[in-house]
Amino acid sequence: MAHEVDALEHERESWKPSSGLAVVVSDPVRNPELPPHRERMTDKDPAAMTRAVRTIYTLFYLSVAGSIWAIAAYMLFPIESGQIVDIRANNLFIGLGIALALLAIGIAAIHWSKAVMPDKEHVEDRHATRGRDETRAAAIEVFEVANEESGFGRRTMVRNSLIAALVASVAPAVVLFRGLAPFSTPTNPIAGDPVALLSHTMWEPGMRLAHDPTGEPIRAADVTIGSAVHVIPQPLAGLSHEDGYLEEKAKAIVLLMRLQPEDLIEPADRADWSYDGIVAYSKVCTHVGCPVALYEQLTHHLLCPCHQSQFDVTDQAKVIFGPAARPLPQLPITVDADGYLVARSDFTEPVGPSFWERH
Template identity: 50%
Template structure:
C-alpha cells in the first residue's frame, strides 16, 4: 500500500486503500456463462409474471361463496400468486446483480466539493459508466422481463381493491344492510327469533336478521348487519331526539361494527352500560345512544330501530338510518 504525501507531510491519499485483489466471475470470463445467467434471470422473472397472472385469474374465476372452503381456496390462490410474484422479482434482481452487473470496486479520490463544469462532466460520465456496468442496454431480454414482472406484480393488489371498493360509498351495499321493516331479530348463530319477554335487564344478545343464514352472500351480509342488543332499566335510558320509539321497554340494539376501523364491539360493562371495542379501546355509552365516551372512534354506533310484532317477537322498524362501520371520509360527522 503506497501513499502520496501532501505539502504538510500528512498523507494526501492512498494509492491502494486496502481493497482485496479482484477475482473475476465465471460470467465475466465466459460469454456462455453470462448467457446462461441471463436466461436464469429471465426464467425467474417469467415465474413472477406467471404467478401474478395466476393470482388475477384466480381472483376472477374462483367463486367466493358462503362456505369457508371457497373463501380459503380463493385466499390461498391470491396469496400464493402475490407472494411468488413479488418474491420472483426480488430473487431475479439479486441474481442479476450477483452474476451480470459489474462487481469491480472503484476508488474515488476525495476532492474539494465544487460545481465547475469539469466536475459536472465527470459526474455525467460516471453515471453513464454505471449504466453500462449494469449491462441493461446490452440485454434487452432482461429489460423486457423486468418491465413485465414489475408491471404485473401490483395488479393482484390493485384489482381486488378496485373491484371490492369501487363505486359510491353512500349508496348501495355500503349504506344498506339486510335489516328491513318487520324482520325479526334472531340469535347468532342459532337463528332463533327473540321474544321481548325473554330479554332480561342486563342480558346481552348477539343478533342477526332472522333467516339470514339461508340467504346468498351470508357472511358478507352478516358482517354488515350484526347487532348487539341489551336491556336496561327504561329510567336509565337517555332517549335521543327523534328516536323515542327506537327502543322497546328498555331494549336497545346497536351495530356491533366499531366506527373506528370496523372491529367487533364485544365487551359490555353492565354497571356502567359501556360497550368496549377490544382493538383500540373505543368505548360507547349504551344508555346514551351509544355515543363515544373514550377512544379513537369519532361517532356513535348506529342504532337499529326496533319494536315487537303481534306475537311478541322483536322486529326491526327499518334498516339502519346511517352507514355502519368505520367512519371514512364520506361518513365523517
C-alpha cells in the same frame, strides 16, 4: 562493555511501574487491507455469464406469467358467484399468481446482483461534499459508470424483462379493485350502489333477536345489566353461504347491551326504541366498517379495535373519540307476547362507513 551494562541496567529500571503493574508496549494495529478478490465463475467463463443472464430474464418473464395468471384466476373463479368452492379457488389461485410474480422478481434481482453485476471491492476516501460543477459532473459520471457496470442499458433482454415484470406485477392489484363493489345487473339494479345496499338489512318488524351464531332467540329477562350480547336476526341462522349468509350477516350484526333505564339519554322520538334499559346498535363501525365489539361496562363505551373510535352507549352511541364520523345506527327493539326481544323495524339509516353516503 561496562558502559553498555550500565545502559541496560538503566533501561531496566526505567520500565519498572511504580504501581506494580506490568506495562506492555506493542506496535499500532495494522490495516489488514481488503482480502484478495476471488473471481466468480461468470467472470471467468463467458458461457456461465450467458446462462446467468438467460436465467435472470427467464425469471422476469415468469413473473409476468404469474401476474397474468392472477388476473385470469380472478375471471375464472368469480367470487361474486357466492359458491364456497369459487371463493376458495379465487383466493388460492390469485394468491399463488401474485406470489409467483413477486417472488420471481426478487430472485431474479438477487441473482442479477450476485452473478452479473461487478463485485470488485472499491475504496474511496472521504472528503467534503461540495455543490461545485466538478462535483456534479463527477456524480453524473458515477451514474454512467454504474449503468455500464450493471448492464442495465446494455443488456436489453434483462432490462426489458424487468420492466415488463414490474409493470405486470401491478396489474393484478388494479384488477382486484373491481371486486370492491359489484356491478348493477337487470335482476339486481342496486348491486352497484353501496348506499342502497347498506340502507336496508335483513331486519323486519317482529323479527326476533338471536344469539350469534346459534340463532337461539333472546328473552329480555335473560339479558343482565352490564352484559353485551352479539346478535343476529333469527332467520339468518338458517341461511347457507350460497343464499348470502355472509353478505346479510355483514350488514345486520348487532350488539345488545343492558343499562339502568335512568342512565339512557333518549330523545322523544326514540323513547320506544329501547326496552327496560336494553339497547341495540349496529356492530359495523361508521369509520371503515370494522366490528365494534369491545364494551366497557363501567363507562358504557363501545370501542372499535381497528382505529380506536369510541361510542357512548348511554347517549345514542354518539362518537366521543376517534375518526368515526357519526353515531352507530340504532336498531329499534321491543318484546313480543312471549317475552322475546324483537325488532320494531329495520335500521332507519345506512349501516357501515359514512363515506358511502358522501357525493
